[in-house]
Amino acid sequence: MGRTKLDSINEFARHGYKVRVSCSCGRKVDWSPFEMIVMLQKRRLPYDVERLEPKLRCGFCGARGAKISAAMPEIISNVR
Numbered sequence: 001m002g003r004t005k006l007d008s009i010n011e012f013a014r015h016g017y018k019v020r021v022s023c024s025c026g027r028k029v030d031w032s033p034f035e036m037i038v039m040l041q042k043r044r045l046p047y048d049v050e051r052l053e054p055k056l057r058c059g060f061c062g063a064r065g066a067k068i069s070a071a072m073p074e075i076i077s078n079v080r
């Protein structure tokens with residue numbers, strides 16, 4: 001399927017993807033994986049995507065059970 005193995009937030013950081021958290025209400029938030037790791041540490045949440053998804057709460061509608069997917073970061077001009 002051409003899908004990179006992204007089963008942990010650490011993998012998003014390693015591949016340079018943003019972490020897109022989508023709720024069934026349509027709200028989508030793109031996290032920097034590094035900010036996400038800090039947040040997960042503070043809240044003692046797992047890095048493992050499968051275990052994390054049901055624990056994430058939407059900041060907009062308050063529902064639990066977000067979907068995590070990869071988002072391409074904007075192209076940064078100083079990357080060579």
Ligand SMILES: [Zn+2]
Nearest residue numbers: 023025058061
């Ligand atoms: Zn929501």
